[in-house]
Amino acid sequence: MNRFGLGGGPERSARMTAGLNRIAVRIAPYADPFAAQLLSDLAVWVFAFDDHCDEDFPGLTPTEMLTMVARLQRTIEAPGIPLGEDPFCLALRDIRLRVEALATPVQVRRWVDAMRGYFLAEAGTGAAPTAPGSPQDVSDYLLTRLHSGAALAVPVLLDAIGAALPAPLWEDARIRALTEMAAGIVVVDTDIHSFAKESQRGSRSGNLIALLDGPHRPGPGQGLQAASALRDLIARRFLHLGEQTAKASADPRIQRYLDVLTQYVCGVRDWCAATSRYHPGQPDGDHHQPRGAGAAYGPPDDTPLTPPPIASIAWWWAVDGAPPASP
Structure with missing residues:
Protein backbone atom coordinates (compact mmCIF):
# COMPACT_ATOMS: atom_id res chain seq x y z
CA MET A 1 0.00 0.00 0.00
CA ASN A 2 2.79 2.39 0.89
CA ARG A 3 5.04 1.43 -2.03
CA PHE A 4 2.38 2.20 -4.63
CA GLY A 5 0.52 4.95 -2.78
CA LEU A 6 -2.82 3.18 -2.39
CA GLY A 7 -3.66 4.58 1.04
CA GLY A 8 -5.61 7.65 -0.04
CA GLY A 9 -4.84 9.86 2.96
CA PRO A 10 -4.13 9.33 6.69
CA GLU A 11 -7.66 8.30 7.73
CA ARG A 12 -8.07 5.71 4.99
CA SER A 13 -4.51 4.44 5.43
CA ALA A 14 -5.11 3.95 9.14
CA ARG A 15 -8.32 2.05 8.42
CA MET A 16 -6.52 -0.15 5.90
CA THR A 17 -3.49 -0.95 8.03
CA ALA A 18 -5.55 -1.59 11.14
CA GLY A 19 -8.11 -3.83 9.48
CA LEU A 20 -6.32 -6.07 7.00
CA ASN A 21 -3.61 -7.89 8.90
CA ARG A 22 -4.20 -11.61 9.42
CA ILE A 23 -6.63 -12.09 6.53
CA ALA A 24 -4.20 -14.06 4.33
CA VAL A 25 -3.13 -16.50 7.04
CA ARG A 26 -6.73 -17.00 8.14
CA ILE A 27 -7.87 -18.10 4.68
CA ALA A 28 -4.67 -20.02 3.81
CA PRO A 29 -2.67 -20.97 6.92
CA TYR A 30 -0.88 -23.63 4.84
CA ALA A 31 0.57 -21.07 2.40
CA ASP A 32 4.30 -20.48 2.21
CA PRO A 33 5.58 -16.91 2.83
CA PHE A 34 5.59 -15.99 -0.87
CA ALA A 35 1.99 -17.12 -1.37
CA ALA A 36 0.80 -15.59 1.91
CA GLN A 37 2.32 -12.24 0.96
CA LEU A 38 0.66 -12.42 -2.46
CA LEU A 39 -2.75 -13.13 -0.92
CA SER A 40 -2.24 -10.35 1.61
CA ASP A 41 -1.25 -7.84 -1.07
CA LEU A 42 -4.22 -8.80 -3.22
CA ALA A 43 -6.51 -8.24 -0.23
CA VAL A 44 -4.96 -4.82 0.36
CA TRP A 45 -5.39 -3.95 -3.32
CA VAL A 46 -9.05 -5.04 -3.40
CA PHE A 47 -10.02 -3.20 -0.22
CA ALA A 48 -8.07 -0.10 -1.27
CA PHE A 49 -9.75 -0.11 -4.66
CA ASP A 50 -13.16 -0.53 -3.05
CA ASP A 51 -12.54 2.45 -0.76
CA HIS A 52 -11.10 4.40 -3.70
CA CYS A 53 -14.29 3.88 -5.74
CA ASP A 54 -16.57 4.64 -2.79
CA GLU A 55 -14.84 7.82 -1.66
CA ASP A 56 -13.01 9.25 -4.68
CA PHE A 57 -15.15 8.34 -7.69
CA PRO A 58 -18.83 8.47 -6.68
CA GLY A 59 -19.66 10.67 -9.67
CA LEU A 60 -17.99 8.73 -12.47
CA THR A 61 -20.12 8.19 -15.57
CA PRO A 62 -20.67 4.60 -16.76
CA THR A 63 -18.23 5.23 -19.63
CA GLU A 64 -15.55 6.52 -17.27
CA MET A 65 -16.04 3.58 -14.92
CA LEU A 66 -15.85 1.05 -17.76
CA THR A 67 -12.70 2.70 -19.11
CA MET A 68 -11.05 2.55 -15.70
CA VAL A 69 -11.77 -1.15 -15.12
CA ALA A 70 -10.87 -1.99 -18.73
CA ARG A 71 -7.41 -0.55 -18.13
CA LEU A 72 -7.06 -2.61 -14.96
CA GLN A 73 -8.13 -5.75 -16.79
CA ARG A 74 -5.70 -5.06 -19.61
CA THR A 75 -2.95 -4.66 -17.05
CA ILE A 76 -3.33 -8.28 -15.98
CA GLU A 77 -3.99 -9.59 -19.49
CA ALA A 78 -0.77 -8.09 -20.89
CA PRO A 79 1.48 -7.10 -17.96
CA GLY A 80 4.64 -6.76 -20.02
CA ILE A 81 4.40 -2.99 -20.38
CA PRO A 82 2.66 -0.75 -17.78
CA LEU A 83 -0.39 1.22 -18.93
CA GLY A 84 0.61 4.63 -17.63
CA GLU A 85 1.42 5.63 -14.06
CA ASP A 86 -1.87 4.99 -12.26
CA PRO A 87 -0.90 3.52 -8.86
CA PHE A 88 -3.67 0.93 -8.90
CA CYS A 89 -2.58 -0.30 -12.32
CA LEU A 90 1.05 -0.48 -11.24
CA ALA A 91 0.24 -2.30 -8.00
CA LEU A 92 -2.05 -4.76 -9.79
CA ARG A 93 0.65 -5.40 -12.40
CA ASP A 94 3.05 -6.25 -9.58
CA ILE A 95 0.53 -8.74 -8.18
CA ARG A 96 -0.08 -10.22 -11.63
CA LEU A 97 3.63 -10.87 -12.16
CA ARG A 98 3.81 -12.69 -8.83
CA VAL A 99 0.73 -14.76 -9.70
CA GLU A 100 2.62 -15.90 -12.80
CA GLU A 122 -17.44 -3.03 -10.00
CA ALA A 123 -18.28 -1.18 -13.21
CA GLY A 124 -21.93 -2.17 -12.93
CA THR A 125 -22.12 -1.15 -9.29
CA GLY A 126 -20.54 2.21 -9.98
CA ALA A 127 -22.86 2.89 -12.89
CA ALA A 128 -26.14 1.88 -11.25
CA PRO A 129 -26.21 1.10 -7.49
CA THR A 130 -28.59 -1.68 -6.54
CA ALA A 131 -31.93 -0.37 -5.28
CA PRO A 132 -34.27 -2.17 -2.89
CA GLY A 133 -37.21 -3.79 -4.57
CA SER A 134 -38.71 -7.11 -5.58
CA PRO A 135 -37.22 -10.59 -5.00
CA GLN A 136 -35.69 -10.41 -8.47
CA ASP A 137 -33.56 -7.52 -7.23
CA VAL A 138 -32.02 -9.92 -4.70
CA SER A 139 -31.24 -12.32 -7.53
CA ASP A 140 -29.57 -9.58 -9.56
CA TYR A 141 -27.72 -8.29 -6.52
CA LEU A 142 -26.25 -11.72 -5.72
CA LEU A 143 -25.40 -12.29 -9.37
CA THR A 144 -23.17 -9.22 -9.22
CA ARG A 145 -22.08 -9.61 -5.61
CA LEU A 146 -20.63 -13.08 -6.20
CA HIS A 147 -17.94 -11.47 -8.35
CA SER A 148 -17.34 -8.35 -6.27
CA GLY A 149 -14.40 -8.14 -3.92
CA ALA A 150 -12.62 -10.76 -6.06
CA ALA A 151 -14.62 -13.40 -4.16
CA LEU A 152 -14.41 -15.83 -7.10
CA ALA A 153 -10.83 -14.85 -8.00
CA VAL A 154 -9.38 -15.78 -4.60
CA PRO A 155 -10.29 -19.52 -4.88
CA VAL A 156 -8.22 -19.70 -8.06
CA LEU A 157 -5.12 -18.65 -6.12
CA LEU A 158 -6.05 -20.89 -3.20
CA ASP A 159 -6.31 -23.80 -5.62
CA ALA A 160 -2.89 -22.96 -7.07
CA ILE A 161 -1.43 -22.94 -3.55
CA GLY A 162 -3.21 -25.85 -1.95
CA ALA A 163 -4.90 -28.22 -4.41
CA ALA A 164 -4.01 -27.75 -8.12
CA LEU A 165 -7.10 -29.21 -9.76
CA PRO A 166 -6.70 -30.11 -13.45
CA ALA A 167 -9.04 -28.50 -15.97
CA PRO A 168 -11.64 -31.33 -16.19
CA LEU A 169 -12.12 -31.28 -12.42
CA TRP A 170 -12.13 -27.47 -12.20
CA GLU A 171 -14.92 -27.32 -14.81
CA ASP A 172 -17.02 -30.06 -13.23
CA ALA A 173 -20.50 -28.80 -12.27
CA ARG A 174 -20.13 -29.89 -8.64
CA ILE A 175 -16.78 -28.15 -8.24
CA ARG A 176 -18.09 -25.00 -9.91
CA ALA A 177 -21.17 -24.98 -7.68
CA LEU A 178 -19.10 -25.51 -4.53
CA THR A 179 -16.73 -22.71 -5.55
CA GLU A 180 -19.62 -20.33 -6.15
CA MET A 181 -21.27 -21.33 -2.88
CA ALA A 182 -18.06 -20.66 -0.96
CA ALA A 183 -17.90 -17.21 -2.56
CA GLY A 184 -21.59 -16.73 -1.77
CA ILE A 185 -21.10 -17.48 1.92
CA VAL A 186 -18.09 -15.16 1.99
CA VAL A 187 -19.89 -12.20 0.43
CA VAL A 188 -23.00 -12.59 2.59
CA ASP A 189 -20.85 -12.80 5.73
CA THR A 190 -18.98 -9.71 4.57
CA ASP A 191 -22.24 -7.85 3.94
CA ILE A 192 -23.48 -8.72 7.43
CA HIS A 193 -20.33 -7.52 9.17
CA SER A 194 -19.73 -4.46 6.97
CA PHE A 195 -23.30 -3.15 7.06
CA ALA A 196 -22.69 -0.59 9.81
CA LYS A 197 -19.50 0.71 8.19
CA GLU A 198 -21.06 0.98 4.74
CA SER A 199 -24.17 2.70 6.09
CA GLN A 200 -22.06 5.26 7.89
CA ARG A 201 -19.86 5.96 4.84
CA GLY A 202 -22.66 5.86 2.28
CA SER A 203 -21.10 3.11 0.18
CA ARG A 204 -22.13 3.05 -3.47
CA SER A 205 -22.10 -0.73 -3.64
CA GLY A 206 -25.21 -1.48 -1.61
CA ASN A 207 -25.61 -4.22 0.96
CA LEU A 208 -27.78 -7.31 1.18
CA ILE A 209 -29.19 -6.28 4.56
CA ALA A 210 -30.30 -2.92 3.20
CA LEU A 211 -31.78 -4.62 0.16
CA LEU A 212 -33.75 -7.08 2.30
CA ASP A 213 -34.94 -4.20 4.49
CA GLY A 214 -36.39 -2.45 1.43
CA PRO A 215 -39.90 -0.99 1.13
CA HIS A 216 -41.38 -4.15 -0.40
CA ARG A 217 -40.20 -6.34 2.48
CA PRO A 218 -42.29 -7.42 5.52
CA GLY A 219 -40.93 -4.66 7.73
CA PRO A 220 -37.84 -2.70 8.77
CA GLY A 221 -35.17 -4.52 10.73
CA GLN A 222 -35.77 -7.87 9.02
CA GLY A 223 -32.78 -7.58 6.73
CA LEU A 224 -30.20 -9.00 9.14
CA GLN A 225 -32.40 -11.96 10.01
CA ALA A 226 -33.13 -12.67 6.35
CA ALA A 227 -29.47 -12.33 5.32
CA SER A 228 -28.39 -14.68 8.13
CA ALA A 229 -31.02 -17.21 7.10
CA LEU A 230 -29.83 -17.08 3.50
CA ARG A 231 -26.21 -17.55 4.62
CA ASP A 232 -27.27 -20.59 6.68
CA LEU A 233 -29.16 -22.04 3.74
CA ILE A 234 -26.20 -21.69 1.38
CA ALA A 235 -23.81 -23.06 4.01
CA ARG A 236 -25.94 -26.15 4.59
CA ARG A 237 -26.06 -26.84 0.86
CA PHE A 238 -22.29 -26.28 0.63
CA LEU A 239 -21.66 -28.86 3.37
CA HIS A 240 -24.15 -31.34 1.94
CA LEU A 241 -22.87 -31.19 -1.63
CA GLY A 242 -19.27 -31.19 -0.40
CA GLU A 243 -19.86 -34.40 1.54
CA GLN A 244 -21.54 -36.01 -1.48
CA THR A 245 -18.72 -34.97 -3.78
CA ALA A 246 -15.98 -36.21 -1.45
CA LYS A 247 -17.65 -39.60 -0.99
CA ALA A 248 -18.28 -40.03 -4.72
CA SER A 249 -14.64 -39.69 -5.73
CA ALA A 250 -11.42 -41.30 -4.57
CA ASP A 251 -9.30 -38.53 -6.08
CA PRO A 252 -7.40 -36.87 -3.18
CA ARG A 253 -7.18 -33.59 -5.09
CA ILE A 254 -10.93 -33.13 -4.70
CA GLN A 255 -10.77 -33.48 -0.93
CA ARG A 256 -7.83 -31.07 -0.82
CA TYR A 257 -9.81 -28.50 -2.79
CA LEU A 258 -12.85 -28.94 -0.55
CA ASP A 259 -10.58 -28.32 2.44
CA VAL A 260 -9.26 -25.20 0.69
CA LEU A 261 -12.80 -23.88 0.15
CA THR A 262 -13.82 -24.69 3.73
CA GLN A 263 -10.79 -22.85 5.08
CA TYR A 264 -11.66 -19.90 2.82
CA VAL A 265 -15.19 -19.72 4.22
CA CYS A 266 -14.09 -20.16 7.85
CA GLY A 267 -11.13 -17.80 7.51
CA VAL A 268 -13.15 -14.93 6.06
CA ARG A 269 -15.88 -15.40 8.65
CA ASP A 270 -13.37 -15.35 11.50
CA TRP A 271 -11.59 -12.32 10.04
CA CYS A 272 -14.86 -10.42 9.56
CA ALA A 273 -15.81 -11.03 13.17
CA ALA A 274 -12.41 -9.91 14.46
CA THR A 275 -11.32 -7.02 12.26
CA SER A 276 -11.45 -3.44 13.44
CA ARG A 277 -12.29 -2.47 9.85
CA TYR A 278 -15.85 -3.62 10.50
CA HIS A 279 -15.83 -3.43 14.30
CA PRO A 280 -13.78 -0.33 15.17
CA GLY A 281 -14.50 -0.52 18.88
CA GLN A 282 -12.52 -3.72 19.42
CA PRO A 283 -8.82 -4.64 19.16
CA ASP A 284 -7.94 -5.99 15.76
CA GLY A 285 -8.12 -9.76 15.90
CA ASP A 286 -6.51 -10.31 19.29
CA HIS A 287 -9.64 -11.72 20.95
CA HIS A 288 -10.69 -14.16 18.28
CA GLN A 289 -8.86 -17.36 17.43
CA PRO A 290 -9.14 -18.71 13.87
CA ARG A 291 -10.63 -22.12 13.20
CA GLY A 292 -8.96 -24.93 11.30
CA ALA A 293 -10.01 -26.24 7.91
CA GLY A 294 -11.97 -29.05 9.52
CA ALA A 295 -14.13 -26.67 11.54
CA ALA A 296 -16.66 -26.12 8.80
CA TYR A 297 -19.40 -23.60 9.38
CA GLY A 298 -22.32 -25.62 10.66
CA PRO A 299 -25.75 -23.99 10.34
CA PRO A 300 -28.72 -25.38 12.29
CA ASP A 301 -29.58 -28.98 11.41
CA ASP A 302 -33.16 -28.03 10.57
CA THR A 303 -32.08 -25.58 7.86
CA PRO A 304 -33.92 -26.77 4.74
CA LEU A 305 -32.08 -28.07 1.70
CA THR A 306 -34.65 -26.67 -0.73
CA PRO A 307 -33.43 -23.79 -2.90
CA PRO A 308 -34.48 -20.23 -2.10
CA PRO A 309 -36.61 -18.35 -4.66
CA ILE A 310 -33.50 -16.63 -6.05
CA ALA A 311 -32.99 -17.45 -9.72
CA SER A 312 -29.30 -16.58 -10.00
CA ILE A 313 -28.20 -19.15 -7.40
CA ALA A 314 -30.95 -21.80 -7.67
CA TRP A 315 -28.75 -24.05 -9.81
CA TRP A 316 -26.59 -24.85 -6.77
CA TRP A 317 -29.43 -27.05 -5.53
CA ALA A 318 -29.89 -28.73 -8.94
CA VAL A 319 -26.37 -30.16 -9.23
CA ASP A 320 -26.43 -33.93 -9.07
CA GLY A 321 -25.44 -36.98 -11.06
CA ALA A 322 -22.13 -38.70 -11.59
CA PRO A 323 -19.13 -37.84 -9.43
CA PRO A 324 -16.41 -35.57 -10.82
CA ALA A 325 -14.35 -37.41 -13.38
CA SER A 326 -10.69 -37.74 -12.37
CA PRO A 327 -8.41 -37.35 -15.42
Whole structure:
Protein backbone atom coordinates (compact mmCIF):
# COMPACT_ATOMS: atom_id res chain seq x y z
CA MET A 1 0.00 0.00 0.00
CA ASN A 2 2.79 2.39 0.89
CA ARG A 3 5.04 1.43 -2.03
CA PHE A 4 2.38 2.20 -4.63
CA GLY A 5 0.52 4.95 -2.78
CA LEU A 6 -2.82 3.18 -2.39
CA GLY A 7 -3.66 4.58 1.04
CA GLY A 8 -5.61 7.65 -0.04
CA GLY A 9 -4.84 9.86 2.96
CA PRO A 10 -4.13 9.33 6.69
CA GLU A 11 -7.66 8.30 7.73
CA ARG A 12 -8.07 5.71 4.99
CA SER A 13 -4.51 4.44 5.43
CA ALA A 14 -5.11 3.95 9.14
CA ARG A 15 -8.32 2.05 8.42
CA MET A 16 -6.52 -0.15 5.90
CA THR A 17 -3.49 -0.95 8.03
CA ALA A 18 -5.55 -1.59 11.14
CA GLY A 19 -8.11 -3.83 9.48
CA LEU A 20 -6.32 -6.07 7.00
CA ASN A 21 -3.61 -7.89 8.90
CA ARG A 22 -4.20 -11.61 9.42
CA ILE A 23 -6.63 -12.09 6.53
CA ALA A 24 -4.20 -14.06 4.33
CA VAL A 25 -3.13 -16.50 7.04
CA ARG A 26 -6.73 -17.00 8.14
CA ILE A 27 -7.87 -18.10 4.68
CA ALA A 28 -4.67 -20.02 3.81
CA PRO A 29 -2.67 -20.97 6.92
CA TYR A 30 -0.88 -23.63 4.84
CA ALA A 31 0.57 -21.07 2.40
CA ASP A 32 4.30 -20.48 2.21
CA PRO A 33 5.58 -16.91 2.83
CA PHE A 34 5.59 -15.99 -0.87
CA ALA A 35 1.99 -17.12 -1.37
CA ALA A 36 0.80 -15.59 1.91
CA GLN A 37 2.32 -12.24 0.96
CA LEU A 38 0.66 -12.42 -2.46
CA LEU A 39 -2.75 -13.13 -0.92
CA SER A 40 -2.24 -10.35 1.61
CA ASP A 41 -1.25 -7.84 -1.07
CA LEU A 42 -4.22 -8.80 -3.22
CA ALA A 43 -6.51 -8.24 -0.23
CA VAL A 44 -4.96 -4.82 0.36
CA TRP A 45 -5.39 -3.95 -3.32
CA VAL A 46 -9.05 -5.04 -3.40
CA PHE A 47 -10.02 -3.20 -0.22
CA ALA A 48 -8.07 -0.10 -1.27
CA PHE A 49 -9.75 -0.11 -4.66
CA ASP A 50 -13.16 -0.53 -3.05
CA ASP A 51 -12.54 2.45 -0.76
CA HIS A 52 -11.10 4.40 -3.70
CA CYS A 53 -14.29 3.88 -5.74
CA ASP A 54 -16.57 4.64 -2.79
CA GLU A 55 -14.84 7.82 -1.66
CA ASP A 56 -13.01 9.25 -4.68
CA PHE A 57 -15.15 8.34 -7.69
CA PRO A 58 -18.83 8.47 -6.68
CA GLY A 59 -19.66 10.67 -9.67
CA LEU A 60 -17.99 8.73 -12.47
CA THR A 61 -20.12 8.19 -15.57
CA PRO A 62 -20.67 4.60 -16.76
CA THR A 63 -18.23 5.23 -19.63
CA GLU A 64 -15.55 6.52 -17.27
CA MET A 65 -16.04 3.58 -14.92
CA LEU A 66 -15.85 1.05 -17.76
CA THR A 67 -12.70 2.70 -19.11
CA MET A 68 -11.05 2.55 -15.70
CA VAL A 69 -11.77 -1.15 -15.12
CA ALA A 70 -10.87 -1.99 -18.73
CA ARG A 71 -7.41 -0.55 -18.13
CA LEU A 72 -7.06 -2.61 -14.96
CA GLN A 73 -8.13 -5.75 -16.79
CA ARG A 74 -5.70 -5.06 -19.61
CA THR A 75 -2.95 -4.66 -17.05
CA ILE A 76 -3.33 -8.28 -15.98
CA GLU A 77 -3.99 -9.59 -19.49
CA ALA A 78 -0.77 -8.09 -20.89
CA PRO A 79 1.48 -7.10 -17.96
CA GLY A 80 4.64 -6.76 -20.02
CA ILE A 81 4.40 -2.99 -20.38
CA PRO A 82 2.66 -0.75 -17.78
CA LEU A 83 -0.39 1.22 -18.93
CA GLY A 84 0.61 4.63 -17.63
CA GLU A 85 1.42 5.63 -14.06
CA ASP A 86 -1.87 4.99 -12.26
CA PRO A 87 -0.90 3.52 -8.86
CA PHE A 88 -3.67 0.93 -8.90
CA CYS A 89 -2.58 -0.30 -12.32
CA LEU A 90 1.05 -0.48 -11.24
CA ALA A 91 0.24 -2.30 -8.00
CA LEU A 92 -2.05 -4.76 -9.79
CA ARG A 93 0.65 -5.40 -12.40
CA ASP A 94 3.05 -6.25 -9.58
CA ILE A 95 0.53 -8.74 -8.18
CA ARG A 96 -0.08 -10.22 -11.63
CA LEU A 97 3.63 -10.87 -12.16
CA ARG A 98 3.81 -12.69 -8.83
CA VAL A 99 0.73 -14.76 -9.70
CA GLU A 100 2.62 -15.90 -12.80
CA ALA A 101 5.58 -16.91 -10.63
CA LEU A 102 3.33 -19.03 -8.39
CA ALA A 103 0.73 -20.54 -10.71
CA THR A 104 0.66 -22.55 -13.92
CA PRO A 105 -0.34 -20.80 -17.17
CA VAL A 106 -3.79 -22.38 -16.93
CA GLN A 107 -4.24 -21.14 -13.37
CA VAL A 108 -3.04 -17.67 -14.36
CA ARG A 109 -5.66 -17.58 -17.10
CA ARG A 110 -8.36 -18.71 -14.65
CA TRP A 111 -7.39 -15.89 -12.30
CA VAL A 112 -7.37 -13.29 -15.09
CA ASP A 113 -10.82 -14.45 -16.19
CA ALA A 114 -12.14 -14.35 -12.62
CA MET A 115 -10.80 -10.84 -12.16
CA ARG A 116 -12.67 -9.78 -15.31
CA GLY A 117 -15.90 -10.75 -13.55
CA TYR A 118 -14.83 -8.69 -10.56
CA PHE A 119 -14.13 -5.61 -12.66
CA LEU A 120 -17.42 -5.93 -14.55
CA ALA A 121 -19.23 -6.15 -11.21
CA GLU A 122 -17.44 -3.03 -10.00
CA ALA A 123 -18.28 -1.18 -13.21
CA GLY A 124 -21.93 -2.17 -12.93
CA THR A 125 -22.12 -1.15 -9.29
CA GLY A 126 -20.54 2.21 -9.98
CA ALA A 127 -22.86 2.89 -12.89
CA ALA A 128 -26.14 1.88 -11.25
CA PRO A 129 -26.21 1.10 -7.49
CA THR A 130 -28.59 -1.68 -6.54
CA ALA A 131 -31.93 -0.37 -5.28
CA PRO A 132 -34.27 -2.17 -2.89
CA GLY A 133 -37.21 -3.79 -4.57
CA SER A 134 -38.71 -7.11 -5.58
CA PRO A 135 -37.22 -10.59 -5.00
CA GLN A 136 -35.69 -10.41 -8.47
CA ASP A 137 -33.56 -7.52 -7.23
CA VAL A 138 -32.02 -9.92 -4.70
CA SER A 139 -31.24 -12.32 -7.53
CA ASP A 140 -29.57 -9.58 -9.56
CA TYR A 141 -27.72 -8.29 -6.52
CA LEU A 142 -26.25 -11.72 -5.72
CA LEU A 143 -25.40 -12.29 -9.37
CA THR A 144 -23.17 -9.22 -9.22
CA ARG A 145 -22.08 -9.61 -5.61
CA LEU A 146 -20.63 -13.08 -6.20
CA HIS A 147 -17.94 -11.47 -8.35
CA SER A 148 -17.34 -8.35 -6.27
CA GLY A 149 -14.40 -8.14 -3.92
CA ALA A 150 -12.62 -10.76 -6.06
CA ALA A 151 -14.62 -13.40 -4.16
CA LEU A 152 -14.41 -15.83 -7.10
CA ALA A 153 -10.83 -14.85 -8.00
CA VAL A 154 -9.38 -15.78 -4.60
CA PRO A 155 -10.29 -19.52 -4.88
CA VAL A 156 -8.22 -19.70 -8.06
CA LEU A 157 -5.12 -18.65 -6.12
CA LEU A 158 -6.05 -20.89 -3.20
CA ASP A 159 -6.31 -23.80 -5.62
CA ALA A 160 -2.89 -22.96 -7.07
CA ILE A 161 -1.43 -22.94 -3.55
CA GLY A 162 -3.21 -25.85 -1.95
CA ALA A 163 -4.90 -28.22 -4.41
CA ALA A 164 -4.01 -27.75 -8.12
CA LEU A 165 -7.10 -29.21 -9.76
CA PRO A 166 -6.70 -30.11 -13.45
CA ALA A 167 -9.04 -28.50 -15.97
CA PRO A 168 -11.64 -31.33 -16.19
CA LEU A 169 -12.12 -31.28 -12.42
CA TRP A 170 -12.13 -27.47 -12.20
CA GLU A 171 -14.92 -27.32 -14.81
CA ASP A 172 -17.02 -30.06 -13.23
CA ALA A 173 -20.50 -28.80 -12.27
CA ARG A 174 -20.13 -29.89 -8.64
CA ILE A 175 -16.78 -28.15 -8.24
CA ARG A 176 -18.09 -25.00 -9.91
CA ALA A 177 -21.17 -24.98 -7.68
CA LEU A 178 -19.10 -25.51 -4.53
CA THR A 179 -16.73 -22.71 -5.55
CA GLU A 180 -19.62 -20.33 -6.15
CA MET A 181 -21.27 -21.33 -2.88
CA ALA A 182 -18.06 -20.66 -0.96
CA ALA A 183 -17.90 -17.21 -2.56
CA GLY A 184 -21.59 -16.73 -1.77
CA ILE A 185 -21.10 -17.48 1.92
CA VAL A 186 -18.09 -15.16 1.99
CA VAL A 187 -19.89 -12.20 0.43
CA VAL A 188 -23.00 -12.59 2.59
CA ASP A 189 -20.85 -12.80 5.73
CA THR A 190 -18.98 -9.71 4.57
CA ASP A 191 -22.24 -7.85 3.94
CA ILE A 192 -23.48 -8.72 7.43
CA HIS A 193 -20.33 -7.52 9.17
CA SER A 194 -19.73 -4.46 6.97
CA PHE A 195 -23.30 -3.15 7.06
CA ALA A 196 -22.69 -0.59 9.81
CA LYS A 197 -19.50 0.71 8.19
CA GLU A 198 -21.06 0.98 4.74
CA SER A 199 -24.17 2.70 6.09
CA GLN A 200 -22.06 5.26 7.89
CA ARG A 201 -19.86 5.96 4.84
CA GLY A 202 -22.66 5.86 2.28
CA SER A 203 -21.10 3.11 0.18
CA ARG A 204 -22.13 3.05 -3.47
CA SER A 205 -22.10 -0.73 -3.64
CA GLY A 206 -25.21 -1.48 -1.61
CA ASN A 207 -25.61 -4.22 0.96
CA LEU A 208 -27.78 -7.31 1.18
CA ILE A 209 -29.19 -6.28 4.56
CA ALA A 210 -30.30 -2.92 3.20
CA LEU A 211 -31.78 -4.62 0.16
CA LEU A 212 -33.75 -7.08 2.30
CA ASP A 213 -34.94 -4.20 4.49
CA GLY A 214 -36.39 -2.45 1.43
CA PRO A 215 -39.90 -0.99 1.13
CA HIS A 216 -41.38 -4.15 -0.40
CA ARG A 217 -40.20 -6.34 2.48
CA PRO A 218 -42.29 -7.42 5.52
CA GLY A 219 -40.93 -4.66 7.73
CA PRO A 220 -37.84 -2.70 8.77
CA GLY A 221 -35.17 -4.52 10.73
CA GLN A 222 -35.77 -7.87 9.02
CA GLY A 223 -32.78 -7.58 6.73
CA LEU A 224 -30.20 -9.00 9.14
CA GLN A 225 -32.40 -11.96 10.01
CA ALA A 226 -33.13 -12.67 6.35
CA ALA A 227 -29.47 -12.33 5.32
CA SER A 228 -28.39 -14.68 8.13
CA ALA A 229 -31.02 -17.21 7.10
CA LEU A 230 -29.83 -17.08 3.50
CA ARG A 231 -26.21 -17.55 4.62
CA ASP A 232 -27.27 -20.59 6.68
CA LEU A 233 -29.16 -22.04 3.74
CA ILE A 234 -26.20 -21.69 1.38
CA ALA A 235 -23.81 -23.06 4.01
CA ARG A 236 -25.94 -26.15 4.59
CA ARG A 237 -26.06 -26.84 0.86
CA PHE A 238 -22.29 -26.28 0.63
CA LEU A 239 -21.66 -28.86 3.37
CA HIS A 240 -24.15 -31.34 1.94
CA LEU A 241 -22.87 -31.19 -1.63
CA GLY A 242 -19.27 -31.19 -0.40
CA GLU A 243 -19.86 -34.40 1.54
CA GLN A 244 -21.54 -36.01 -1.48
CA THR A 245 -18.72 -34.97 -3.78
CA ALA A 246 -15.98 -36.21 -1.45
CA LYS A 247 -17.65 -39.60 -0.99
CA ALA A 248 -18.28 -40.03 -4.72
CA SER A 249 -14.64 -39.69 -5.73
CA ALA A 250 -11.42 -41.30 -4.57
CA ASP A 251 -9.30 -38.53 -6.08
CA PRO A 252 -7.40 -36.87 -3.18
CA ARG A 253 -7.18 -33.59 -5.09
CA ILE A 254 -10.93 -33.13 -4.70
CA GLN A 255 -10.77 -33.48 -0.93
CA ARG A 256 -7.83 -31.07 -0.82
CA TYR A 257 -9.81 -28.50 -2.79
CA LEU A 258 -12.85 -28.94 -0.55
CA ASP A 259 -10.58 -28.32 2.44
CA VAL A 260 -9.26 -25.20 0.69
CA LEU A 261 -12.80 -23.88 0.15
CA THR A 262 -13.82 -24.69 3.73
CA GLN A 263 -10.79 -22.85 5.08
CA TYR A 264 -11.66 -19.90 2.82
CA VAL A 265 -15.19 -19.72 4.22
CA CYS A 266 -14.09 -20.16 7.85
CA GLY A 267 -11.13 -17.80 7.51
CA VAL A 268 -13.15 -14.93 6.06
CA ARG A 269 -15.88 -15.40 8.65
CA ASP A 270 -13.37 -15.35 11.50
CA TRP A 271 -11.59 -12.32 10.04
CA CYS A 272 -14.86 -10.42 9.56
CA ALA A 273 -15.81 -11.03 13.17
CA ALA A 274 -12.41 -9.91 14.46
CA THR A 275 -11.32 -7.02 12.26
CA SER A 276 -11.45 -3.44 13.44
CA ARG A 277 -12.29 -2.47 9.85
CA TYR A 278 -15.85 -3.62 10.50
CA HIS A 279 -15.83 -3.43 14.30
CA PRO A 280 -13.78 -0.33 15.17
CA GLY A 281 -14.50 -0.52 18.88
CA GLN A 282 -12.52 -3.72 19.42
CA PRO A 283 -8.82 -4.64 19.16
CA ASP A 284 -7.94 -5.99 15.76
CA GLY A 285 -8.12 -9.76 15.90
CA ASP A 286 -6.51 -10.31 19.29
CA HIS A 287 -9.64 -11.72 20.95
CA HIS A 288 -10.69 -14.16 18.28
CA GLN A 289 -8.86 -17.36 17.43
CA PRO A 290 -9.14 -18.71 13.87
CA ARG A 291 -10.63 -22.12 13.20
CA GLY A 292 -8.96 -24.93 11.30
CA ALA A 293 -10.01 -26.24 7.91
CA GLY A 294 -11.97 -29.05 9.52
CA ALA A 295 -14.13 -26.67 11.54
CA ALA A 296 -16.66 -26.12 8.80
CA TYR A 297 -19.40 -23.60 9.38
CA GLY A 298 -22.32 -25.62 10.66
CA PRO A 299 -25.75 -23.99 10.34
CA PRO A 300 -28.72 -25.38 12.29
CA ASP A 301 -29.58 -28.98 11.41
CA ASP A 302 -33.16 -28.03 10.57
CA THR A 303 -32.08 -25.58 7.86
CA PRO A 304 -33.92 -26.77 4.74
CA LEU A 305 -32.08 -28.07 1.70
CA THR A 306 -34.65 -26.67 -0.73
CA PRO A 307 -33.43 -23.79 -2.90
CA PRO A 308 -34.48 -20.23 -2.10
CA PRO A 309 -36.61 -18.35 -4.66
CA ILE A 310 -33.50 -16.63 -6.05
CA ALA A 311 -32.99 -17.45 -9.72
CA SER A 312 -29.30 -16.58 -10.00
CA ILE A 313 -28.20 -19.15 -7.40
CA ALA A 314 -30.95 -21.80 -7.67
CA TRP A 315 -28.75 -24.05 -9.81
CA TRP A 316 -26.59 -24.85 -6.77
CA TRP A 317 -29.43 -27.05 -5.53
CA ALA A 318 -29.89 -28.73 -8.94
CA VAL A 319 -26.37 -30.16 -9.23
CA ASP A 320 -26.43 -33.93 -9.07
CA GLY A 321 -25.44 -36.98 -11.06
CA ALA A 322 -22.13 -38.70 -11.59
CA PRO A 323 -19.13 -37.84 -9.43
CA PRO A 324 -16.41 -35.57 -10.82
CA ALA A 325 -14.35 -37.41 -13.38
CA SER A 326 -10.69 -37.74 -12.37
CA PRO A 327 -8.41 -37.35 -15.42
